[in-house]
Amino acid sequence: MLIGNQKLSQSDRKKFRFLLFIIILLNLLMACSVINVQKGVSLSSTERWRILPFQNYSQTPRAGEQAEEMLATLFRIRGVPNIEIYQQHDEDKSGWPEFNDRKFQENALLLATKDNVSYAIAGSVNEWQYKLGVGSEPSVGLTIRIIEIPSGKVIWSASGARSGWSTESLNATAQKLLRDMISSLEIQKI
Secondary structure, three states: OEEOOEEOOHHHHHHHHHHHHHHHHHHHHHOOEEEEEOOOOEEEOOOOEEEOOOEEOOOOOOHHHHHHHHHHHHHHHOOOOOEEEOOOOHHHHOOOOOOOHHHHHHHHHHHHHHOOOOEEEEEEEEEEEEOOOOOOOEEEEEEEEEEEOOOOEEEEEEEEEEEOOOOOOHHHHHHHHHHHHHOOOEEEOO
16 A cells, blocks of 8 residues: 555554544444534523423324423433423313414413413424334434523524434434433523
């Protein structure tokens, strides 16, 4: 093997191959997860939090509910004890169920305002599946945003996607993605 006008020794060739292998491996590993997170907000753990119904754009029924439950658990682990998941009230159940996820989420946000909730967590599930093929790799895509109820403004948001290995479960892949997405969120424990 020639580089410039010099011949590489046997040991240099092995080092070069090993370095090339490491570069390729790192590129493959970095391609498994993409996360974009808004930074710079500090939130209180003592305030009242509510997870709103997630919009489900995936092909998997009830994927939003799975993401909501995982997110609630991860926030409790992070030190937010006053977090609850939106529960449909009896007066909401009287008519036909709401099949428009966006409208359902907006109605839940209005109810959170009436219930004096400080922070509402909304989001969407964009992908929640096992990719077809020999490996059947789990693949998850999510967005999350935190809304400060008194002002109505989105004060934090994140978007991410992750693919796992064929030996991983879909829930494990989703949980890792959610954990990574909220890991930089600054929560003040008072």
